[in-house]
Structure formats: structure tokens, C-alpha cells
Amino acid sequence: MLTIGQLARYVGVSTKTVRVYHAKGLLPEPERDSSGYRRYGAQAVVELIRIRTLAEAGVPLARIRDLGTTEDFGDALQQIDADLTARIRRLRDTQRQLRKLAAGDIRLLPADVERHLQELEKLGFTARWVELERDLWIIVYATHPEIASDLFRDQADALTDPALRRLYLAYDQAHDLDPADPYLDELAQRIVDETVQRYDDPGNLPGQTTDSAIPQLLQSTVNASSPAWLRLDTLIRRRLQQL
Amino acid sequence: MLTIGQLARYVGVSTKTVRVYHAKGLLPEPERDSSGYRRYGAQAVVELIRIRTLAEAGVPLARIRDLGTTEDFGDALQQIDADLTARIRRLRDTQRQLRKLAAGDIRLLPADVERHLQELEKLGFTARWVELERDLWIIVYATHPEIASDLFRDQADALTDPALRRLYLAYDQAHDLDPADPYLDELAQRIVDETVQRYDDPGNLPGQTTDSAIPQLLQSTVNASSPAWLRLDTLIRRRLQQL
DNA sequence: GTCCAACATTGCCCCTAGGGCAAGGTCAAC
DNA sequence: GTTGACCTTGCCCTAGGGGCAATGTTGGAC
Numbered sequence: 001m002l003t004i005g006q007l008a009r010y011v012g013v014s015t016k017t018v019r020v021y022h023a024k025g026l027l028p029e030p031e032r033d034s035s036g037y038r039r040y041g042a043q044a045v046v047e048l049i050r051i052r053t054l055a056e057a058g059v060p061l062a063r064i065r066d067l068g069t070t071e072d073f074g075d076a077l078q079q080i081d082a083d084l085t086a087r088i089r090r091l092r093d094t095q096r097q098l099r100k101l102a103a104g105d106i107r108l109l110p111a112d113v114e115r116h117l118q119e120l121e122k123l124g125f126t127a128r129w130v131e132l133e134r135d136l137w138i139i140v141y142a143t144h145p146e147i148a149s150d151l152f153r154d155q156a157d158a159l160t161d162p163a164l165r166r167l168y169l170a171y172d173q174a175h176d177l178d179p180a181d182p183y184l185d186e187l188a189q190r191i192v193d194e195t196v197q198r199y200d201d202p203g204n205l206p207g208q209t210t211d212s213a214i215p216q217l218l219q220s221t222v223n224a225s226s227p228a229w230l231r232l233d234t235l236i237r238r239r240l241q242q243l
Numbered sequence: 244m245l246t247i248g249q250l251a252r253y254v255g256v257s258t259k260t261v262r263v264y265h266a267k268g269l270l271p272e273p274e275r276d277s278s279g280y281r282r283y284g285a286q287a288v289v290e291l292i293r294i295r296t297l298a299e300a301g302v303p304l305a306r307i308r309d310l311g312t313t314e315d316f317g318d319a320l321q322q323i324d325a326d327l328t329a330r331i332r333r334l335r336d337t338q339r340q341l342r343k344l345a346a347g348d349i350r351l352l353p354a355d356v357e358r359h360l361q362e363l364e365k366l367g368f369t370a371r372w373v374e375l376e377r378d379l380w381i382i383v384y385a386t387h388p389e390i391a392s393d394l395f396r397d398q399a400d401a402l403t404d405p406a407l408r409r410l411y412l413a414y415d416q417a418h419d420l421d422p423a424d425p426y427l428d429e430l431a432q433r434i435v436d437e438t439v440q441r442y443d444d445p446g447n448l449p450g451q452t453t454d455s456a457i458p459q460l461l462q463s464t465v466n467a468s469s470p471a472w473l474r475l476d477t478l479i480r481r482r483l484q485q486l
Numbered sequence: 487g488t489c490c491a492a493c494a495t496t497g498c499c500c501c502t503a504g505g506g507c508a509a510g511g512t513c514a515a516c
Numbered sequence: 517g518t519t520g521a522c523c524t525t526g527c528c529c530t531a532g533g534g535g536c537a538a539t540g541t542t543g544g545a546c
Contacts, residue, residue, distance in 0.1 A: 014533080016532095016534065016535085017533065020533060024531095035540075036540085036541090037542095060531070061532075062531090
């Protein structure tokens with residue numbers, strides 16, 4: 001008959017682990033010998049291996065315990081197997097990501113975005129605006145790399161249109177205006193007009209076709225820095241919705 | 244500027260997780276706004292993604308924290324990558340084991356071992372002996388399946404030799420003798436003689452060539468049930484060592 | 487016979503990576 | 517001004533053990 005230490009060594013766990021399994025009702029408490037030591041039979045080895053196999057597959061101990069009483073043991077095992085496959089796949093994804101990290105590939109921003117930002121200052125945008133744009137693109141690239149470049153190209157393209165560029169500059173300048181200034185109404189209307197013209201259909205606004213919350217996030221980020229901008233955004237949204 | 248909830252959603256974690264990272268010094272506490280809310284910049288998104296990538300690779304948070312200050316960041320990443328590969332391999336091993344479990348393939352004993360055990364009773368071994376043999380093989384098959392069949396075939400083969408069979412029977416019968424009985428000395432000597440003859444070189448004793456502790460385990464298991472057997476084992480070991 | 491190292495027992499607190507809840511304060515919309 | 521969704525801190529809880537203490541047992545060496 002085996003002592004707890006022998007049992008544990010054969011299966012490759014600690015004695016503590018075996019005791020925990022007793023305490024949690026996974027492994028029945030064996031008989032004690034005259035000195036109070038637990039004495040295990042061969043059956044316990046087999047059972048312990050079964051428990052460890054499941055535990056290493058990530059099954060919580062409580063579930064392993066209940067598994068014994070379940071009738072559809074096979075179904076449960078199939079479920080566990082599928083979970084395991086998913087875990088392995090996620091680990092491989094993580095490994096890919098990790099290697100990108102190692103290669104220094106998680107740069108903050110692609111070179112063309114950096115160039116674009118430098119361009120903005122030359123075009124007359126304030127440092128504040130450039131800073132906001134910079135943060136905006138960092139977030140987009142970090143959280144949604146698959147659509148970031150499309151969004152960026154669209155945005156960069158928009159700035160080649162002198163009319164649109166003037167509008168963006170006006171938006172930038174409006175930062176310190178009184179939120180009640182009627183000029184904001186006029187500006188909002190011009191922005192809506194240009195936007196609709198550029199995208200034909202308001203449903204085509206970039207970003208809105210994705211299911212993500214990015215546009216909202218970015219907008220609220222921008223709004224937070226100025227009451228006038230918040231007002232401007234409210235006006236624009238209202239008019240776009242009425243279309 | 245982002246609130247904690249926004250930051251967390253973009254990266255796909257809970258706000259609690261972000262707070263924990265602050266508390267553990269992984270992520271610097273950002274500025275607070277007038278109402279005491281944390282306000283994050285874009286840099287935090289990037290940093291949080293970096294932390295999550297490492298955390299999902301299984302790197303403990305404490306180590307992620309120290310990783311920033313380490314100069315050989317690349318070495319550490321390579322190490323983590325290797326660990327990840329090992330983890331994936333182990334998970335696949337677990338999955339193989341799990342599938343064997345699902346197929347009911349962890350039977351207690353192969354059919355030929357069961358047949359052998361039934362044979363033993365017919366050959367005159369006591370039920371006690373058969374029981375011990377049974378437990379022994381269960382443990383060997385459960386813990387060392389790769390060598391179990393070899394060991395078993397050797398053992399089964401040994402019993403086809405009438406002389407050896409008589410010795411094993413005598414071992415069985417000695418269970419209830421007085422440990423001081425001089426007959427045990429004689430029996431030990433005969434067993435040593437036969438063993439040496441069977442394996443030519445005492446270094447070839449089955450099981451002893453493996454690095455595992457199985458033989459010792461099994462022997463101590465057997466010894467525990469009888470003072471006479473314990474004595475017999477001591478005598479045999481002593482003589483084998485003197486060879 | 488005695489001594490020692492290695493084992494066993496129970497009970498307790500500690501750890502990680504967060505989850506969940508409470509008791510409040512805040513924000514934006516209607 | 518109320519409602520619902522957010523934020524704050526603080527506290528306790530979880531799984532799966534690790535490690536300690538204080539004590540008892542065992543087996544082998546001298």
C-alpha cells in the first residue's frame with residue numbers, strides 16, 4: 001500500500017495537491033493505517049492520473065468532481081477537447097503577436113501617418129489639433145489595425161481637397177469660441193454639406209460601416225477638450241440624422 | 244481623452260484589470276480630471292496592448308513589470324516565446340491523453356495481464372499474492388505505460404521456468420514465517436542464484452536499467468505487508484550488492 | 487538503544503489575476 | 517430632476533495550490 005508521498009511522486013504531483021483533492025471531494029479519502037497515515041491502493045493511482053489529465057486540460061476541479069456523476073461523460077469530454085483546441089489556437093495567436101512585439105513591429109504609427117501629421121502643421125493646423133490627430137491614429141492602429149489604413153487613406157485624401165481642408169482648419173480654430181456663437185451653426189451646415197457631397201450617401205461615412213465603436217470614441221475624445229467643439233459635434237450629428 | 248471604461252473596451256479587458264495593473268505598477272496612473280476620473284491618452288492603449296500580449300503568453304504580471312527596466316528585452320521575449328512553444332506542446336500532449344480517456348483506453352490492465360493473474364491462482368499462488376501483483380501492474384501500466392509491457396513479458400516469461408516458479412511460490416508462502424527463521428536465509432540465497440543465472444549480469448535486472456523509482460516502490464509496497472518478506476528483501480539486496 | 491533524516495498529520499496564512507459587491511460621486515439625456 | 521450608465525475606493529471571494537508550524541512515525545545506521 002502506498003503512502004501519500006509515493007502516490008504523489010508516481011503521478012508527478014505534490015502531496016499537497018493530493019490532500020487538496022481529498023478536501024474538495026475529487027479523490028476519496030483512503031483508509032488510514034495504525035499511525036493515521038493515508039494508505040492508497042493501485043486504484044488511486046489510476047484515478048489520480050485521470051484527475052490530473054482533466055485538470056491539465058484546464059477543467060476546474062469542481063467540474064471534475066461532478067463529471068464522475070454525469071451520465072454523458074463523453075459529451076463533456078468532447079466539450080473539453082474543443083476548449084483545449086481553442087486554447088491552443090489562442091496561444092498560437094498570442095505567439096504571433098509576441099513575435100511582432102519582439103520585432104519592434106508594434107510601432108506607434110506607420111511612417112506615412114507620421115508624414116501626414118507633419119504636413120498638418122505646415123498646412124496651418126494648431127499643435128493641439130495635430131496632437132489630437134496623433135492620439136486618434138495611435139488608438140485606431142492599435143485597436144483596429146485591419147481597417148486603420150483604409151480610414152487613414154480616406155482621411156489623408158480628404159485633405160487634398162482645398163474646400164475640405166479649409167473646413168477642417170475652421171473646425172480647429174473654433175476650439176476657443178463661445179459655444180453659443182452662431183458661427184458654429186453656419187460651420188456645422190457647411191461641414192454637413194461638404195460631407196454629404198464627398199460621400200454621396202451619408203451611410204457611406206467612413207468608419208460608420210464598421211460595427212465598432214471607434215467613431216464615437218474618437219468623437220467624444222475630441223469633444224472633451226472644448227465646449228465649442230462639443231456644440232459643433234452636436235449640431236453636425238443632428239443635421240446628419242435629419243437627412 | 245479616454246475614461247477607464249473606454250480604454251478597457253478598446254483593448255478588450257475589464258476596468259478591474261486596468262485598475263489592477265495600476266495597483267501592481269504595470270501601467271502608470273494617468274492624470275485625473277476635475278471629478279477624479281482617470282483620463283488616458285493614446286499611449287496608454289498601446290502600452291496596455293503590450294501588457295496584455297505578454298500576460299496572455301503566460302508571463303506573470305510581476306515579471307512584465309520588471310521587463311520594462313531590463314536591458315535585454317529581446318532575450319526575455321525569446322525566452323517567453325520558447326516557454327509558449329513548450330506550453331502549446333504540453334497542451335497537445337494533454338489533448339492526446341484526454342482522447343485516450345474518452346476512448347475508454349485507460350483500462351486498468353491489458354487483457355493478457357488479466358489472463359496472467361488468473362493463471363497465477365491456478366499455479367498455487369495465494370489470493371493475497373495475486374492481489375499484490377494486480378495492484379503492482381496497475382501502477383506500472385498507469386505510470387509508465389511505455390515500459391510496462393516489456394516488464395510484464397519478462398515477468399510472465401520467468402514463470403514458465405519451473406525452478407523460478409517454485410521460488411516465487413516459496414516467496415509467497417514465506418509471508419507468515421517468523422522473520423528470524425533461518426529458512427529465509429536459504430531462500431534468499433536460492434533466489435539470488437537463480438536471478439543471477441537468469442540475467443547473467445546483475446546490472447541487467449529488469450527495471451533497474453530505467454531511471455525510475457518503480458522497482459523500489461513496488462518492493463516497499465510488497466514488504467509492507469509482512470515482516471518475513473521485509474527480511475527476505477533485505478537479505479536479497481545485501482547479497483546482490485556484494486556481487 | 488538511540489539517533490537522525492525523511493516522511494506523515496492538521497491547521498494556518500499567502501499568492502496570483504482578477505470578479506463582484508457596496509456605498510458613494512458624476513455625466514449626459516430626456 | 518430623474519434615470520441609467522458611468523466612475524471612485526474598499527473589501528471580500530475564488531482556484532490551485534505553496535509554505536510554514538508543531539507534532540508524530542518510520543526505517544536504517546551506528
